[in-house]
Amino acid sequence: MNEQFFKALADLVSENEIDKDVLIEKIREGIIKAIKKENPESEHIRVDIIPETGKLEMCILKEVMKVMFVDDPANEIYIGEAQTYDPSIKVGDWVEIPVNPAKIGRVAAQFAKQSIKHDIKDFERNKLIEQYKDKEHEIVTATVQKVEPATGNAVITIDKNEHYFYRSEQIPGEILKEGDKIKVYIVSLGGGEKRQPVVKLSRTHKDLVKRLFELEVPEIADGTVEIKSISRTEGVRSKIAVWSKDKNVDAVGACIGPKKSRISAVVQELKGEKIDVINWVEDEAEFIAKALAPAEVLSVELLEPEVKIEHKGEEKEFERVIKKCRVIVPNNQFSLAIGNKGQNAKLAAGLTGYKIDIVPENAPESAEAEEE
Numbered sequence: 001m002n003e004q005f006f007k008a009l010a011d012l013v014s015e016n017e018i019d020k021d022v023l024i025e026k027i028r029e030g031i032i033k034a035i036k037k038e039n040p041e042s043e044h045i046r047v048d049i050i051p052e053t054g055k056l057e058m059c060i061l062k063e064v065m066k067v068m069f070v071d072d073p074a075n076e077i078y079i080g081e082a083q084t085y086d087p088s089i090k091v092g093d094w095v096e097i098p099v100n101p102a103k104i105g106r107v108a109a110q111f112a113k114q115s116i117k118h119d120i121k122d123f124e125r126n127k128l129i130e131q132y133k134d135k136e137h138e139i140v141t142a143t144v145q146k147v148e149p150a151t152g153n154a155v156i157t158i159d160k161n162e163h164y165f166y167r168s169e170q171i172p173g174e175i176l177k178e179g180d181k182i183k184v185y186i187v188s189l190g191g192g193e194k195r196q197p198v199v200k201l202s203r204t205h206k207d208l209v210k211r212l213f214e215l216e217v218p219e220i221a222d223g224t225v226e227i228k229s230i231s232r233t234e235g236v237r238s239k240i241a242v243w244s245k246d247k248n249v250d251a252v253g254a255c256i257g258p259k260k261s262r263i264s265a266v267v268q269e270l271k272g273e274k275i276d277v278i279n280w281v282e283d284e285a286e287f288i289a290k291a292l293a294p295a296e297v298l299s300v301e302l303l304e305p306e307v308k309i310e311h312k313g314e315e316k317e318f319e320r321v322i323k324k325c326r327v328i329v330p331n332n333q334f335s336l337a338i339g340n341k342g343q344n345a346k347l348a349a350g351l352t353g354y355k356i357d358i359v360p361e362n363a364p365e366s367a368e369a370e371e372e
Contacts, residue, residue, distance in 0.1 A: 231350030
């Protein structure tokens with residue numbers, strides 16, 4: 001039995017890339033819990049696991065007493081009975097009473113197994129978090145290993161680690177194939193809920209666009225050009241607002257690159273998603289007008305903010321300030337300002353943080369279009 005145990009132990013170490021001493025300690029703790037479950041009042045339990053010598057021993061320790069009827073039979077034993085285990089034992093010593101693994105109950109054994117599996121999963125989880133802690137909120141290159149035809153969910157590898165990549169986090173319309181190299185954004189680490197991945201990955205997060213531009217545009221990477229805000233409808237279109245600290249550097253031109261090479265590289269990675277790059281300006285009205293490009297804007301009126309009281313949980317409440325504006329556009333620019341299915345207006349609202357009422361010139365109030 002010991003030979004089978006240590007072979008299984010070696011396999012576990014190999015499969016999980018866990019330090020052998022750490023795994024042995026986890027197994028030892030699991031066995032102790034199983035013995036404790038069968039002997040709940042026993043306070044002294046010892047388990048020895050020594051792979052080098054093939055030693056696997058488990059026992060309950062009891063203190064040797066002179067009296068025949070001991071007060072605490074779970075932890076004390078009469079010397080006459082103790083001497084059946086060790087003839088040289090004396091009063092006051094501790095006798096080791098071997099535990100036969102075959103006599104550990106099925107429920108207790110299952111309990112130990114689940115405990116060990118849980119400990120291994122915790123170890124793997126913590127190892128992944130440690131490995132990726134410096135990559136949180138960054139992008140990494142992943143290789144697609146396989147795609148589930150029914151769900152579209154994929155298994156991808158990053159640094160030799162396999163990760164489950166949900167269809168909901170993939171760019172709408174993109175079809176992943178085995179062997180594809182893709183850039184993914186690490187949203188967060190350590191999602192503790194069951195069935196949730198330890199490393200949350202995404203290609204729909206708006207910061208994926210930001211990180212891709214940082215890779216392609218040296219002026220962003222070195223801090224000369226700054227991305228002030230991003231608004232994204234994943235798989236369709238994004239708007240980014242950029243600003244240059246150096247008046248001699250054209251922020252938009254830097255992002256587009258020679259012959260559109262830089263922005264084309266980002267668009268290619270995003271499977272053809274259109275990207276509008278605009279100059280960020282401090283004047284909010286002017287910024288809103290720029291955000292509605294390619295539509296022409298006649299005027300922007302900043303309105304009184306709206307304050308809403310919202311509730312979080314049963315008791316907590318907080319104020320949400322909604323910034324509002326009204327934008328006048330030429331009659332022939334109204335549809336362009338709104339965009340297909342309201343897309344241009346929604347992206348502009350996301351970029352600026354304003355709830356935007358778009359009104360065509362010389363049109364009745366009923367023609368207003370509102371986005372936030």
